[in-house]
Amino acid sequence: MSVDTTLVKCPECNSRNLTYDENRGERHCNECGMVLEESMIDPSAEWRTFTQDGSGPDRSRVGAPTTNLIHDKGLSTDIDWQNKDFAGSAISSKNRSQLHRMRKWQKRARTKNSKDRNLVEALAKIQHICSKLNLPKTVAERSASIYRKALAEDLIRGRSIDVMTAAAIFIANQQMLTARTVDDVAEVIKANSKEVGRAYRVMKRKLRIRTPPPSPMTYVARFCSELGLNMETENTTRNIITMAENAELTYGKSPCGITAAAMYIAGYQTGQIRTQREISEVTNVTEVTIRNRYKGLLSHLEMDVDL
DNA sequence: ACACGTAGAGAACTGGT
DNA sequence: ACCAGCACTCTACGTGT
Secondary structure (H helix, E strand, O other), X not given: OEEOXXXXXXXXXXXXXXXXXXXXXXXXXXXXOOEEEOOOOOOOOOOOOOOOOOOOOOOOOOOOOOOOOOOOOOOOOOOOOOOXXXXXXXXXXXXXXXXXXXXXXXXXHHOOOHHHHHHHHHHHHHHHHHHHOOOOHHHHHHHHHHHHHHHHOOOOOOOOHXXXXXXXXXXXXXXXXXXXXXXXXXXXXXXXXXXXXXXXXXXXXXXXXXXXXXXXXXXXXXXXXXXOOXXXXXXXXXXXHHHHHHOXXXXXXXXXXXXXXXXXXXXXXXXXXXXXXXXXXXXXXXXXXXXXXXXXXHHHOOOOOOO
């Protein structure tokens, strides 16, 4: 997290107190919690430096950086479509047909086997889904790398590319704490979230990938913003979650459920009341679960609230 | 409209065999 | 590899304010 004071003011409350969160690719206001921009430019380094300690201004750049998002990592050669030679003058008709054949074979050689073709399709899909979800490029890159591993381990065959790309993206999202839910990812590819969840678990197990256990805290900024809750309520929500985690009330429970319940309680404490229905719609947690969770929180934590 | 509580189903994890 | 038991959430419903 870095605080950026040079840019815009919050359109909601005119505060200049804005925070940019690299992981989420979001800028939000610290006063009112408004999310200002959701798909910002990923600021992370895209090329390496060649100085001794790896820092410093000497950023040598030879060619484009390699990327997991192009199936051959962007390292292949393209033959220009123009029938011009290096000096720009036209190529004779004799050589033109040869060039045409070369282009054709170059294209075929680039995507030579079924795995390559699968990868080409999957990588395009990953970029599409990530952009729909406003996920930063770092997440897309990581998803691509996970998908490559899955393909190498033969986990894709017999499963839908859509679902497997979604699963890879969800793993990356969990690792980078970007606060998207399985439902979010599944919705883009119009798949059942249970399928995506299943693929997600299979992938994690077979590739021995570990993701940090999701904390309810991850979703606070996003859900509070979507519910139009101010900073006071958001901070109160965080306090409640901290207490719940310290009291070990969160293990084995759905993190969104805890977040939902904490927001519900926080609303009554600060006067920014949202109905269970409203919270349910934003968090995708049923009202029943919100009730069960907030009852549990209230009975185990000492809080002064009248609901 | 909102909140509450319950019953049954289903998915996922664990531990046993 | 299969199965039973477990805690949790969801759907669907009736009831209460």
